Amino acid sequence: MELVCPAGNLPSLKAAVDNGADAVYVGFKDDTNARHFAGLNFTGRTFEKAVRYAQDKGRKVFVAINTYPQPKGFERWQAAVDQAAEYGVNALILADMGILDYAAERWPELRLHLSVQASVTSAEGIQFYHENFGIRRVVLPRVLSVNQVAHAITQSPVPVEVFGFGSLCVMVEGRCLLSSYATGRSPNTYGACSPASHVRWEETGDGTNTRLNGVLIDHYGEGEKAGYPTLCKGRFQVGDNTFYALEEPTSLNTLSILPKLWEIGVSAIKVEGRQRSPAYVGQVTAVMRAAIDDCMQDPQAYRPKEQWMKKLATVSEGSQTTLGAYHRPWQ
Amino acid sequence: MTMKLSLGPIQYFWERQRVLDFYQQAADSAADIIYLGEVICSKRRLVKLDDWLAIGKELRQSGKEVVLSSLTLLEAASEMSSLKKICANNEFMVEANDISAVHLLSSAGKDFVTGPSFNIYNARSLQLLAAKGLKRWVLPVELGLDTLKDLQELRPQGVETEVFAFGRLPLAYSARCYTARSHNLPKDDCQFKCIDYPDGRLLETQEQQEFLVLNGIQTQSALTHEVLQQVPELITLGVDILRISPQFNDTIQVLEIFNNSLLNNELNDLYDNLLEIIPLGACNGYLVEQAGMDHGPRQTA
Structure with a gap:
């Protein structure tokens, strides 16, 4: 299971890499990505440094271009795709069909991942993106139970990435207005x-x-x-x-079900939080790294360590965590 | 080309008899196109696929074009089998409300419509789907007149544009059932509470602003989106169809009001009539490029 961690700036990216992320995902400094916050994200020089820092250490860089362009400004999204491709990133994380189509045509060799913002919840849907754009991974929304994720994996033509830790969207992403x-x-x-x-x-x-x-x-x-x-x-x-009529201010935490996620064939675990501090990214990455390593070594014997849970609790929203839709009682 | 009116799928959970009566009235209404089916929750089974097909055939005999609408958020395997049955029907075109339906329909070489919660934000997406059999698309509800204008100019031949013109806005979908949650019940044992809220259950802020409406796993706006005063502009932009989303009372009258707006009747009078039959208040912000909950004239960029 690959550990995919967030970075909103260069120090965060370094923190993710230094603490054991297999891949780091980033965005550009504009509305082409779903963490378009002031003071966040990458432009030319820092982007180049970020890609080099991660790749020199054998880690991957994914670029999220996962918002939905309208006709005015469509070129900005195309430019983002081109820039990422030219810097040699390992994959793009895309949501919009028009941009997927552009990327697949212009950069046929580049790996495309389907963003959670595409809100695909079934293997049938994954197939559409696989057939039409050759996507090589899909990130599933946080509305599916573990059994539903398992079912999707058995029929999916591509590997599946799920969210493992961070802020929790209770609505299906990409279709919440x-x-x-x-x-x-x-x-x-x-x-x-x-x-x-x-x-x-x-x-x-x-x-x-x-x-x-x-x-x-x-x-x-x-x-x-x-x-x-x-x-x-x-x-x-x-x-x-x-x-809290919709959801309590809690964070998603899957440490207790890591062996289950591994057993059903999840290929990558994603940590949410490009808007969070380098300290947060470093801390969460270190815990998730240790937990995944432990789990892979002996899934049967694996138990989430108390110190991990404590560490994650201190950085969680409202200091509370939940398994979200992965387990039935939440629904 | 004259603009047509459509009656969108019922978003709420109504008693079976109420549904049957509703479509009997709709048969004589101003609607040209009628969308049928359950789009929110697969546990709502008072009206089954065979019933929808029977209702559809009757409506077709009354001269209506009938489209079957599919579920918006698919999670369970059973929901996928229901979807496959809908997509395999040979009577009516299908409104795809998620990408699974698009894949099933396009793979089978069938024409299809995309609904208001299906993301088409740009011309390249529209063109790609047109090549797969898209015959009509509903403008995503958060998009406004500026984008609509651009997309109308770039729209491929043979694709009709429909605009969500009246009704509480579909804003979000979740794995969680908020109506059950508001009764402290788990989704698995929801006791079909939605039946008690035929226009959804109101959610207010702590200072009693009527903000949202809970409709099972769907969250809607508490205000009713209406675009009556923008009808002339929508006609100018070449929009083909206006969608009226059913509410529990007076929907047939709403269709009548919009029909009159197309016949060039005085909009101000019609507007007063419309406001009287809206449950809580009106909004049109999305269409006029503001926050969705706002209400006002068009803002020019």
């Missing part, structure tokens, strides 16, 4: 969910309000730690109850 409904900007169109440009923190007499384009996402009482107002992770009112 909650963010643009509130702000006009979505992961598909802009490369960001609940964009910082629309966030407001507001001190009230009895705590803090967090707003997204004016919409109250959550209210935190005195002493309660206020979290970032990601739209699906706020407390809302349904009927008589005020609660």
